[in-house]
Amino acid sequence: MHEPKLIQLAASDPDLAALIEGEAQRQHDKLRMIASENYVSTAVLEATGTVLTNKYSEGYAGKRYYEGQQFVDQIELLAIERAKALFGADHANVQTYSGSPANLAIYLAFLDPGDTVLTMSLSSGGHLTHGSPVSVTGKWFRPVHYTVERETGRVDMSKVREMALAERPKLIICGGTAIPRTIDFPAFAEIAQEVGAILMADIAHIAGLVAGGAHPSPVGFADVVTTTTHKTLRGPRGAMIMAKAEHATAVDKAVFPGLQGGPHDHTTAGIAVALHEAAQPSFKDYAAQIVANAKALAAALTDHGFDLVSGGTDNHLVLVDLTNKGIGGKPAAKALDIAGIETNFNGVPFDTRRPLDPSGLRLGTPALTTRGLTEKHMPLVAAWMDRTVSAALNDDTSELAKIAGEVKELLSAFPMPGYTA
Incomplete structure (x- = not known):
């Protein structure tokens, strides 16, 4: 359930309230790996x-x-x-x-x-x-x-x-x-x-x-x-x-x-x-963990044969060139979304494909880190991504659904700001 609770909205506009509740649950149940997205605190939600x-x-x-x-x-x-x-x-x-x-x-x-x-x-x-x-x-x-x-x-x-x-x-x-x-x-x-x-x-x-x-x-x-x-x-x-x-x-x-x-x-x-x-001391730990998670994710993806632009990362962002995997960024991103992993397709340097159907994926670790995931979880995330790409190439929708269930099960142990299960 959305937090703060949408009591007045649910009473006056239940259709809209239901859509917002659906989005809150979606954010809770998926690995949100779009590099530009995150979760704000309940305090920020209240202030806005x-x-x-x-x-x-x-x-x-x-x-x-x-x-x-x-x-x-x-x-x-x-x-x-x-x-x-x-x-x-x-x-x-x-x-x-x-x-x-x-x-x-x-x-x-x-x-x-x-x-x-x-x-x-x-x-x-x-x-x-x-x-x-x-x-x-x-x-x-x-x-x-x-x-x-x-x-x-x-x-x-x-x-x-x-x-x-x-x-x-x-x-x-x-x-x-x-x-x-x-x-x-x-x-x-x-x-x-x-x-x-x-x-x-x-x-x-x-x-x-x-x-x-x-x-x-x-x-x-x-x-x-x-x-x-x-x-x-x-x-x-x-x-x-x-x-x-x-x-x-x-x-x-x-x-x-x-x-x-x-x-x-x-x-x-x-x-x-x-x-x-x-400005709190804990935020320094958070920022350092974002980078540690990104580096661990990059290493794990490399182990699964993914080609990373510049060979890795120094920050929160990993840019993947999928050319060697035989799949475009757009179909990969759509398959990952079905599998409970939210990313965005993205061009890579010197890309030969069209902007709306590029060769790459852009990944980020800020939201995962806010949920409490650490380096130890990144090999599992990379393995899910590798399984998803293989499933997409083989049109194996049952495998995508299975991965989505595994993702949801993992995330159930990690609270989400702005949502109470």
Whole structure:
């Protein structure tokens, strides 16, 4: 049953309540291995479901365009101070609605249409908002992309420097959405300084690892840092921007009034809760366990003959190239979902297949770690995945159902935040 209980919703709209209860049970019964997903605490759920959703608060604390901000101002300032303390940042903006608008705010703050941006290509693990041709960032600006090396699956920083010197970008972006290796923030900062560019670090995926000391921090190296507040940070679906002091005004003006109106105060409250949780000593243990689980999963998958991009992982994410298994990422992901293992199909570097039917799977360990699974469980997870791929190739639906039952049985011993069995 969903926790907090949906008493009023069940009474007034039982159809919707039943759907939400179904989703809660689905999240409880499946191995949730999408790298960008997690479970928030019940406290975060409570904060995001409060009367704060009733309030409009355009502007910033002390400078609002609506009255009645006595408590909202304090909530936003609390979230800001917690973000600054947790990450060691000069300035934090907690109003951005999600990661993509946060990234757009950086373009608005520092660029003019047509300016050159140096980013990691989407096919190498970058993000749509890093200059993809289907994104406004690729249509309004001039993106040039660095890639990973075909042989290693890693970025060659000497080649990034060569591109920066040749292209003279106004903005350099590091980070992305499918990068299993440590990002070299000092090297990017050195290159940006050499060419006079603004450096933006997109840590949407690794913010929780950074907060917990399981990945190096970009703060102090990057001029601006964008991040979502969910994923490894384990907060609500929102975003933040952190910046050096000299960029604070430009960032804030880009967010409001540049891109949006009133912030979502209920989300801000949830962010404040998540930042408080991430500041606790136990969160360091959690972040370290995420990485330990990912490394153990990568090793176990390798033992089963899976081909991993870059050969493994340094963080929460494992990118699998299924070419040698004779199956595409999409049919594999769908079979895994039937087998109780939630992943997403994903392109791999230098993929020869179509984006909607790529060669890879993207896996992550944040949600499994929140449930309490450890390294000792990862060989079993890898074995289930191997059995599922074989079953998919042989169209063995009974085997998929059997695996799903085994997954559910294992997870019954691991409580889920936001759900009571």
